[in-house]
Amino acid sequence: MTSKQPREFIPVGVGVLTVSDTRTLEDDRSGALAVELLEGAGHRVAARAIVKDNRDTIRAQLQAWIADPAVEVIIATGGTGVTPRDVTPEALAPLVTKPIPGFGELFRWISFQEIGTSTIQSRAEAALCDRTYVFLLPGSPGGVRTAMEKILLPQLDHRLAPCNFVMLLPRIRGEREDA
Secondary structure (H helix, E strand, O other): OOOOOOOOOOOOEEEEEEEOOOOOOOOOHHHHHHHHHHHHHOOEEEEEEEEOOOHHHHHHHHHHHHOOOOOOEEEEEOOOOOOOOOOHHHHHHHHOOEEOHHHHHHHHHHHHHHHHHHHHHOOOEEEEEOOEEEEEEOOOHHHHHHHHHHHHHHHOOOOOOOOOHHHHHHHHOOOOOOO
């Protein structure tokens, strides 16, 4: 009988984008929390930026990082609510190659247990854009912590069985056909 060797941790390059009209790097608690959790888990923060709540500006930053081979994953915080200024999902929409609807569904299910029906106001979502994973999180530190600790950090850990986002990256990049 052969036993499977444990998988090794594989760090990924992550771009952390904060969407806000008011935040700066000095007071961006949600973006800072995402960076802290990612680096604490062993990932590389390849880029970090703050952009205004403007569809074209958000889209331009997402496009630049999607085209950057050092950025394998983008985590954006903010702009996922229902007010007129919340346009992050609309900015992402034309860039989506494959939606990942399970992320938003799971996030709202977990969030419901924490904040009740207020979770229905969240438009957190995820997608594969060309060869880059993009995750749109709420702008609140609580929402970021929930998404990171309960969904993203486990899924960005190559050791998670039976499968995870990191193990699929070689296939997404066309580097190999087998899983």
